[in-house]
Amino acid sequence: MGTSQVIGIPLRWNDVDAYRHVSHVALVAILDDGRGRWLDSVVGSLLPGWGYVVARLELDFRAPASLGERVLFGSFAVEHIGSSSIRLQERLTTDSGTVVVEAVSVIVAWDQDEAVGRPLTGAEKAALAEQSASLSPWLGSAP
Numbered sequence: 001m002g003t004s005q006v007i008g009i010p011l012r013w014n015d016v017d018a019y020r021h022v023s024h025v026a027l028v029a030i031l032d033d034g035r036g037r038w039l040d041s042v043v044g045s046l047l048p049g050w051g052y053v054v055a056r057l058e059l060d061f062r063a064p065a066s067l068g069e070r071v072l073f074g075s076f077a078v079e080h081i082g083s084s085s086i087r088l089q090e091r092l093t094t095d096s097g098t099v100v101v102e103a104v105s106v107i108v109a110w111d112q113d114e115a116v117g118r119p120l121t122g123a124e125k126a127a128l129a130e131q132s133a134s135l136s137p138w139l140g141s142a143p
Helices: 024-043 122-129
Strands: 005-010 052-061 071-081 085-093 099-111
Touching: 005 024, 024 052, 024 071, 024 085, 024 099, 024 122, 071 122
Parallel strands: none
Antiparallel strands: 005 071, 052 099, 071 085, 085 099
8 A cells, every 4th residue: 555645736816715725725726736736646647648537526625725835735535435436545745744635535546649548558447546544434435
């Protein structure tokens, strides 16, 4: 079982809402940015321009983050690998380790030319399997 990779994602001025917190919409975008960078590091070398779509996104907001944080840290780990989809455990934390968001996403490998989902290759599954890890007991295990 591999370990989760942590990716620093800088906050932008427009990520903050009227309450001086990073808005829930910005947190979704920050997770998306981190997820894309994480996927590039895991499978991007196998297939440059690796395409995917998000089929499901479930979030639990645990604590507020403010612009003063400057950077949130995204952790991403594979929970389950299907024939064409991957279920990921995702987390955003502050520099001090406060959990801001915990999430589960399901992404589907995407054939950009045909605009349809496609099966994962053996090499992609192997690379993703190396990233299997648990981020927390809250996220549980695959059913």
